[in-house]
Amino acid sequence: MTIIKTNNLTKKFGKFTALNQVNLEVNEGEVYGFIGPNGAGKSTTIRLLLGMMKATEGEAKIFGLDAWKDAVDIHKRIAYVPGDVHLWPNLTGGEVIDLFIKLRGDGNKSRREEMIERFKLDPSKKCRTYSKGNRQKVALVAAFASDADLYILDEPTSGLDPLMERVFQECVIAAKNDGKSILLSSHILSEVEKLCDRVGIIREGKMIETGTLGDLRHLTRTNLLVETKLPIIGLSELKGVYSIEVKNRTFSFQVDSEYLDSIVRHVSQFGIVRLESAPPTLEDLFMRHYEGVGGAF
Structure with missing residues (x-):
């Protein structure tokens, strides 16, 4: 009703x-x-x-x-x-x-x-x-x-x-x-x-x-943190990957949810030691809607 x-x-x-x-x-x-x-x-x-x-x-x-x-x-x-x-x-x-x-x-x-x-x-x-x-x-x-x-x-x-x-x-x-x-x-x-x-x-x-x-999750990205045995090559060329940060052999980046499977397959070639996945929050979703709009919360 x-x-x-x-x-x-x-x-x-x-x-x-x-x-x-x-x-x-x-x-x-x-x-x-x-x-x-x-x-x-x-x-x-x-x-x-x-x-x-x-x-x-x-x-x-x-x-x-x-x-x-x-x-x-x-x-x-x-x-x-x-x-x-x-x-x-x-x-x-x-x-x-x-x-x-x-x-x-x-x-x-x-x-x-x-x-x-x-x-x-x-x-x-x-x-x-x-x-x-x-x-x-x-x-x-x-x-x-x-x-x-x-x-x-x-x-x-x-x-x-x-x-x-x-x-x-x-x-x-x-x-x-x-x-x-x-x-x-x-x-x-x-x-x-x-x-x-x-x-x-x-x-x-x-x-x-x-x-x-x-x-609404499709509107935002999953946060991934990956530590590998070998340096990951070609990550920035993959579709759906954003905001890559590298510290030693630990990579943190964001992934569009529809590309998550192919991206995990790619990084697994380099020997995953640690993989952390954080689901997208409503805050992530909200910020993406308001990028470039201005206006205080």
């Missing part, structure tokens, strides 16, 4: 096109990683999905409902965490959590207490005293304490320390195991790699790749 579906979603601000015919699909029970550098269009897409803005062209549907016209009904079933949480300064963290939970009408006190404990949050403090990380914790506790069908998370771990990032990841996995759907927008590639079933890469307002991590 499809939970989120956009069809040629376009948003223009005057002459500037922030989103250009974005097609996105998130299925029930999956974690979908939505990645791209800052300014690529991730947050604009999420604002359109949440009904905060109206699309210039195209459509966005959540649970089969129109994201703009049916926003009130949709919001009853979703939990949203932005990347920069702004809270009421005179309320305590606990009061804000209770308010968010009551707005959704599905309060679960034991779940609330469990999440506060797991995220190590002091709910008695006024929000104006919270650091950025603690403000994120308030939003995350409120989200995961509610029984939402869809979690929309826009750079949710911004400001969290590594220990809390791990707690967040455990909460996402638990939600997925309960059959919930998660749209995770992030530029932290290791996070996406650990959690996501499928990934969509957006650049300058356009979707440039979508698929499982396995599907």
Whole structure:
């Protein structure tokens, strides 16, 4: 079952096109990683999905409902965490959590207490005293304490320390195991790699790749480190070999995955003493997409 579906979603601000015919699909029970550098269009897409803005062209549907016209009904079933949480300064963290939970009408006190404990949050403090990380914790506790069908998370771990990032990841996995759907927008590639079933890469307002991590591996290269008895000859002439570095008789280089078999056959002639292969990471994939584009992550 499809939970989120956009069809040629376009948003223009005057002459500037922030989103250009974005097609996105998130299925029930999956974690979908939505990645791209800052300014690529991730947050604009999420604002359109949440009904905060109206699309210039195209459509966005959540649970089969129109994201703009049916926003009130949709919001009853979703939990949203932005990347920069702004809270009421005179309320305590606990009061804000209770308010968010009551707005959704599905309060679960034991779940609330469990999440506060797991995220190590002091709910008695006024929000104006919270650091950025603690403000994120308030939003995350409120989200995961509610029984939402869809979690929309826009750079949710911004400001969290590594220990809390791990707690967040455990909460996402638990939600997925309960059959919930998660749209995770992030530029932290290791996070996406650990959690996501499928990934969509957006650049300058356009979707440039979508698929499982396995599907996207063809876009990048495997890292090989080879030590041989004899010096390897002719490596640089082989198709699909890049970035060769040599130290004594140890060669490190990158290989396009489709040429891996022929390249290993070639180097084996020289007597392999050691062979290390590192699978391509999402970071490798991401960097290749953005080579020469500029733009900070």
